[in-house]
Amino acid sequence: MQRHRLFINNRRLTVMLAAGLFTLAAFFGLGNTYAHADRWEVFDQGEHLFFPEGPIEIDGVVMVPLRPVAERFGYTFESVDNKEIVLKDAKGYKAVIRLGTKTALLGHEGGTKTQLSAQVPRNFNGAWFIDLALAGAMGGQGHSTVPGTNLIQLRPVTGDAKTKLESQYWFNFNVKGETVSVDNQGQEQLKTSYASVLDFGYEELIPVKKSGYTAGFMNRSGELAIEAPHYQLGQFSEGLAWFKDLVKTESGGITVKMGYINRAGKVVIPAIYNRANDFSDGLAKVSGAKTFYIDHNGKTVIPTVTGLQSSESFSNGLAAVTVRTIIGGKSVIRTGFINTKGKWAIKPIYDYAGSFSEGVATAALNGKSGLIDIKGNWIVKPKYSGGSTFLGQFHDGYILLAISGKYDYTYRLVGTKGNIIAVPGAGQIAGFGDGILSYYGDNGMGFMNLAGKVIVNPAYSFGGNFTAGAGKAFKGLMNNEYSAFLINKVGEVVWSEE
Template sequence: MKKIFIFLLACCIQFVNSQELALVKKNSKIGFISKDGNFKIEPQYKSAKSFSEGLAAVEDNGKWGFIDTKGTWVIPATFMDAKDFNSGIAIVKKDKDWVYIDKKGAVQKAPASEKLFDFNNGVAFIRQNNKVGLINSKMAIVLEPKYDMIKPFENGFARVELNKNWGIINTDGKELVEPAYTEIGNYFKNTTWARKDKTFGIVSAGQFIPVEGAEKIWDFETQDLTFAKKNGKIGFIDLKGNWVITPIYDKVKAFSKNLAPVCIGSKWGYINTKADFVIEPTYSDAEVFSTNGLAPVKEKNWGFINETGKLVIPTQYGITANGIIALFVQQDKGFIDGVARVKNEGKWGFLKPDGTVLSNQWFENAELFSKTEKNNTPEVATEKPKAATKTVTKKKK
């Protein structure tokens, strides 16, 4: 009986810690809804940011602090600005300086750095004498500054530049691919793509394998295939650098659920891993399939199809923000963890897989749902594969 009680208690704790909330704007005020469509925190803030690790930065009378998922102030609003928590640490602007704080609001003494950088995957950059290294959330140096640049970590790996050559490190600062390449991709199953001088290829087990005729290679995502360009057309290669789908397409996006969006001329359809069209090219745009088996497709507006090509949600929505300044922090498209953010008649809401709108509510703004775990586990892979290589640069705080 005791073991059963402990198991049920653990399940309850896991449920509480894994709830998801979305920031929404209604009547010019910001609040947070849960996935049942009800307000967990009523709209009351002029400015706020999404939850991260159980806390959300919100503004109160021009100052920023942090609330928990009940709307209770955990860290008083005394800062000029505030960033999200990651790895148990957030950057805030105290008076005129940016500093690190923990979840109790205590300022953390970090090693000297010419700039202050956000934590990600349990580490943050430090820069000394124009060289970049790493610290962990305990403010200990993990990697002495030695690289000219480190790109943001993805799934525990980061691209590093040294003397205009690129390699790969992990969060321990260990060099997995030596900086010997003119250009390099993400690290996926101990493999990456790279460019050596003018030759594109695959790096595996320390060996560079040229890919015949490749003019460009994109990142590997959720499957063992990625797309590459040859003679101006795009096809797919495998982890060994073999062409497995002939480059005949004008545009493509990543494989997911063994289906990939491809464009011939101006029309998009979906092929399988044998290059057979499962869904004929009839759409003006198309995105990758989510894990629930639905993909966004566009005629004049966006709707959703299933893996057989059946239109299950009519093409009547928008899925991205237009304009010079993006409306959203995250622009991921399609179904993510069971809901899809869409636009209808100038308002934003969340679709369920059956096509109904979550709680039948529309908002002036709606950020993606974010998990509210109250632990220090860094975020890693996202659910949806991307269409191209990310090139995020570090910004001064």
């Protein structure tokens, strides 16, 4: 049995301060500590599509690169100019994409039809993007989202789509100095000496290290597909990943600058920023002398907001922005939300507000916290204070609410409509995902469903949220080390390093 170092304290967490609760929430995945848009995963006939860039979500519309989609459907490019792109398939049917408009002409057996799109075609780094409605129409079967997931199908797979598509999700474990990738059935798919702290998930490429140093991006064959000798690398989001370089200053010192690389290994936005966040909703927050938002071409789309104190990345088409403003003749600091055009979608009136996730955000007013929707309407009116708090962001339909008591916290799950669920026998809730709740009992952490049915008795030191039909769990050993397990939704250990 391989023993791993455990870098956290595994003592049971009982009475905690709110700050400690937020740390726990971030660790167990009850919401990221930074905003991040949902990562849409696109499949065609059951095969996960790895695009050179994208998908990109713009104002709620998912857009995909035209060339790989068109070529997959059997189209070839006949002509491209500044007005239209003309494609033709093997049967001679044409697709005419009118640039600068939301219309396209698609040839079919009955003649020609007009296809309407929700977004005009966009060009990023020399590649044209079209919305999913047009992509689905070019494939002849439209597109659909698997219910309750971020999995999108173009030409659908037959049978249980959710199960088949989720089987392409890979979990990563460190075993005897190697990275072992395991699917949700517990089948080992890859062993490599490259080290990664991230799961593959549905990705084709993940950043890895070798002998403690950044090496580049590894593919699903275990090959170093992109050698990227940068100081640090981020994960791909919308087809771009940030990187850090060490740069000499004029005074002879060293500073860190950040830019972006694409899946072909090309630096598409140079390292000129002090800080650079993941792309989401087509934009990324970057900072130099000022903080602003750029698009995939590196163009400034939203300049620095007047009175800016702090801001977050976009999620659900909105970004939380905190500014100094005047209310009632007094200068105060308040938080609101801007849209992807840089306009106030929800005015800055809140003491605090978190990023949106699944259409809901936490917000505080007059010292009390509640939940709002993307129009700023209260879903749960601000009534929680005195240590009671919402933890993280919404995840798989719920957010965790910790209600402060005399000696401890009472935990509840709150749905996107404000419905509050007390899960029977849950005790200390640790996390939630894919319909499975993790919780602490007297003998460690276990798992149950929302009805309170235990699927795994408390016996583990800690674990992660379930996703794609499985979840990680870890048992502490001697000398602050641990062993790893992968558990399915009926409580079976499908993989273990033991």
